[in-house]
Amino acid sequence: MTTRQAVIGFAGWALLVILTAMSGILSPPGSWYAALQKPPFTPPDLAFPIVWTLLYALMTVSVFLVWRKTTLLGGLPTLLPFVAQLGANGLWSILFFQWHRPDLALVDLIILWALILLTILRFHRVRPLAAWLLAPYLAWVTLAGYLNIGIIVLNGPAPPG
Secondary structure (H helix, E strand, O other), rough: OOOHHHHHHHHHHHHHHHHHHHHHHHHOOHHHHOOOOOOOOOOOHHHHHHHOOOOOOHHHHHHHHHHHHHOOOHHHHHHHHHHHOOOHHHHHHHHHOOOOOOHHHHHHHHHHHHHHHHHHHHHHHOHHHHHHHHHHHHHHHHHHHHHHHHHHHHOOOOOOO
C-alpha cells in the first residue's frame, strides 16, 4: 500500500466515523434530557463530548490499523461489524434524544454492545492493538447501558417529551 492509498483510506474511515458522530451533534440532549431524573454516577454533561471525541478518534485508528492489513473482500467479514456498530451508534442518539424513547434506545444499545464485542473479537485476529483500542468504547457503552436503564427505571420507558 502506498502512502497516498493509506492517507486516502484513513480519511475515508475518518469521514465515516465523523458522519456517525454527526448524529450525536445533530441530536443534542436539550431540555427534555435535562428534566429527566438520572441514576447515580451519571457523568457531568461536559464529560460526554470529551469522551466521545476520544472514542471516535480511537475507533478511527483502530479500523485503519485493521483495514491496512486486510484486502477488500477478505476484510469484509472483519470490517462489516465495525460498520454495523457505527450505524447502531448513530441510531441511539436519534432514538434517545430526538424521539425521546429510552426504551427503544436500550434495545439499540444492546445490539451496539454486541456489535462492538464482535468487532473487538474480529479485530483481535488481525491486529490485537486495534482490538484493545476499542476496549474503552465497550466500557463507555456499558456505562451508557447502565445510564439508559436507570433513566427508564426513574422516568418510565417513554417519558413525556
